[in-house]
Amino acid sequence: MTAPKEESKSKFLLFLGCAIPYRVSSYEISTRKVLDKLGIELVEMPEYNCCGLPIDPVNHDMMISLAARNLCLAEQQGLDIIALCPGCAGTLRKVNRKLKEDKHLREKINSYLGLEFKGTIEAKHLLQLLAEDIGYQKIKDSIKKPLNALSASDHSGCHVTRPGKYIGFDNPENPEVLKHLIEATGANYVDYVDRLECCGAPIAGVNDNIPLELSREKLVHVKDAGADVLITVCPFCHMMFDTNQPRIERRFNENLKIPVLHYPQLLGLAMGFSSKELALEGLRVSPNHLISQMGAKTGVSEK
Amino acid sequence: MTDTKLEKTSKINTPEGNSGTLKNLINSPIKADEFDPHFKHEISKIHGGEKLKQCFQCGTCTSDCPIARFSDSYRPRHLIRMVLLGLKKRVLTSDTLWLCAACFTCTDRCPQNVEVASVIRILRNAAIKQMLIPPIFKELGLNILKGGIAYRIPELRLKKREQIGLPPLPKCNLDALKKLGDATGFSKTLLGAD
Numbered sequence: 001m002t003a004p005k006e007e008s009k010s011k012f013l014l015f016l017g018c019a020i021p022y023r024v025s026s027y028e029i030s031t032r033k034v035l036d037k038l039g040i041e042l043v044e045m046p047e048y049n050c051c052g053l054p055i056d057p058v059n060h061d062m063m064i065s066l067a068a069r070n071l072c073l074a075e076q077q078g079l080d081i082i083a084l085c086p087g088c089a090g091t092l093r094k095v096n097r098k099l100k101e102d103k104h105l106r107e108k109i110n111s112y113l114g115l116e117f118k119g120t121i122e123a124k125h126l127l128q129l130l131a132e133d134i135g136y137q138k139i140k141d142s143i144k145k146p147l148n149a150l151s152a153s154d155h156s157g158c159h160v161t162r163p164g165k166y167i168g169f170d171n172p173e174n175p176e177v178l179k180h181l182i183e184a185t186g187a188n189y190v191d192y193v194d195r196l197e198c199c200g201a202p203i204a205g206v207n208d209n210i211p212l213e214l215s216r217e218k219l220v221h222v223k224d225a226g227a228d229v230l231i232t233v234c235p236f237c238h239m240m241f242d243t244n245q246p247r248i249e250r251r252f253n254e255n256l257k258i259p260v261l262h263y264p265q266l267l268g269l270a271m272g273f274s275s276k277e278l279a280l281e282g283l284r285v286s287p288n289h290l291i292s293q294m295g296a297k298t299g300v301s302e303k
Numbered sequence: 304m305t306d307t308k309l310e311k312t313s314k315i316n317t318p319e320g321n322s323g324t325l326k327n328l329i330n331s332p333i334k335a336d337e338f339d340p341h342f343k344h345e346i347s348k349i350h351g352g353e354k355l356k357q358c359f360q361c362g363t364c365t366s367d368c369p370i371a372r373f374s375d376s377y378r379p380r381h382l383i384r385m386v387l388l389g390l391k392k393r394v395l396t397s398d399t400l401w402l403c404a405a406c407f408t409c410t411d412r413c414p415q416n417v418e419v420a421s422v423i424r425i426l427r428n429a430a431i432k433q434m435l436i437p438p439i440f441k442e443l444g445l446n447i448l449k450g451g452i453a454y455r456i457p458e459l460r461l462k463k464r465e466q467i468g469l470p471p472l473p474k475c476n477l478d479a480l481k482k483l484g485d486a487t488g489f490s491k492t493l494l495g496a497d
Contacts, residue, residue: 021464021472022454028469049475054443054453055489056405057427058436060350062489066447069479098350105350112486114479162407163418172411198369198406205439206401210373 012129013074014042015083015092017235018050023243024235026282030264031084031126033278037142037271038134042082046073051088052095064105065112067095071123072115081123086234089125090159094166096123125160126264127233128169131177139184144272146186149294152266153190153227154178155218155241157234158198181263182231185270192225194218201236215240216248219256228290230260238262242284259287269294339389346386346429351421358383364409364419370402377402379409379419386422395430401437432492444493448484451475 020028035042052066070092074081083089099106100119110116124132130139161172170177173196182189197218200211219241222230232238242260249256260283268278269291280287347355364379365371371378377399385394394400400423409419431440443453450456452475465471484490 016472018452018454021452022456022460025464025467025469029467032469044470045473047473047476049451049480050447050453055440055447056424057401058431058440058444059487059489059492060424060428061487062483065483065487066480069483112483114482158404158406158408163410163420165411196408198404198408200369200404202404202406203370203402205443206437210370210402211404213373214369 010039010133011041011043011079012082013045013077013079015045015048015051015070015081015088015123017083017085017088018054019235019239020084024238024262026265026279027084027235027238027262029279029282030262030268030273033273034264034267034271035129038138040129040134043077043079045070045081046077048073051083051085051091053087053091056091061109061112063091064095064098064109067091068099068109068117069113069115071096071099071121072113072117074121074123075118078121080121082126082129083123084126084233084235086125086157086159087236089123089128090162090167092123093125093168094163096121097166097168125169125233127156127160127177127181130181130263136180136184139181139267143185143270145270147266147270147294148186148188150187150290151190151226151228152182152187152231153192153195153222153225153229154182154231155195155199155234155237157232157237160233178231178233178263182266185266187266187270190222190225190227192218192221192227194221199234199237199240201240204240211240212244212248212251215244216252216254219245219248219258220254223256223258227258229266229287230258231263231266232260233263245285257285259283259285259290261287333388333390333393337390337393339391342389342391343387346422346425349425351418352425354415354417355383355386355422357415358387358413358417359415360384361414363412363414364417367408367412369406369408370404374399374402379403379423382423382426383417383419386426394426395433396435400426400430432488436493441493444489448480448490448493449477451477451480 048070050066051070052063056063081092083092099109099117106117156175156178161167161170161175164172179189197214200214204211230241232241238260245256248254265278265280275291343356346352360380362380368379382394403420403423405420407420413419446453446455
């Protein structure tokens, strides 16, 4: 039943989660494009459910059970999970680790699931796949049109690295993976004040104001630092910075107009994909002026 | 004050009777009969709460909290202190409990290794079980039981996936989720005892 893992080195189960199919399909579309180019085969989860994170405040055991069920399904396929959402990735990763370490918890959750958690697979975020399984060199080799004319800042997202002792990827106090990945496209990396701050999205359902204030502050800092574009790797961060940007401008009387791209869109542009192939039209804040600006200097064209 | 909306999860009496709205107790003077000396021990027995009693109130959690910077009332250090003092009712009915964004900055930076965000999660679980739930969590939870994921994706959007060449979304096994909801007490918490 379980395929030997060695044979399927570049094959991964794609975990889409909730937010991406709900309203951030541009992230999914562009990810599929660039990973295919990098020789990664994505297999759809045979059946899946929520990772568990959204209802952790309601019932912790249910969160663990939901995550564990996804992990068990992946074990049956003998494939590691790639999640595009850091919330999903972090949750699956944390629960995977806890269930491997804690026999008592494992037995309890197995009895709930009616499945046996074996601990034979890994779950990781897209960034980890890009940095560790694919590697910076292979990414650099895939670049056809280096984005030298572009200055980009990053918002890595809390759950890619935190809590550090359970996630064990990159440095939570100075995350560098996304920065290196941006530089791999030829773009100039631009640091900014409060780069590590949360976007506030997780409390958007209970408080209308604080997440907008947080995101506004970050966008202002990005603009002040002179970046042309902000790069994210999380559907929720992206909704705060891109989808909500016009709202932020209205509420705080700001003029921001900062395009926010999913990292695979940035990489895709450097690989030579067209705006359409990368679903750039799905962004709220249009990056068209950047595309034409880059096109003039590097030959990246908008088809 | 925050504008967090809360609704009652069960028929258990809330401190304010049946009104469904609660006065924020956080700023009123503490009364001697409010202390529950067992509370901190209960919390520290649950996963994530183990290091709770190591807190020495340095305030790193609050000073590094992105939410606290923009909120007049949300202070993770206060919440931890209330737990240590045994102010159970006060902390479980506090509307600021729902403002943690679970970014885990406090957890990563606590010099005493207290998993602050996890303690807050434990408190939320307890608050929901006993009294109050913000409507958003009820909605997300019910969506999961009904459709497998936290959002209900409109049919039109599912069709659009196919039109633009994306594979159909994998189906969820709702029977399996129902069993999990029953076994963990999740369904009972959301739907009430009846």
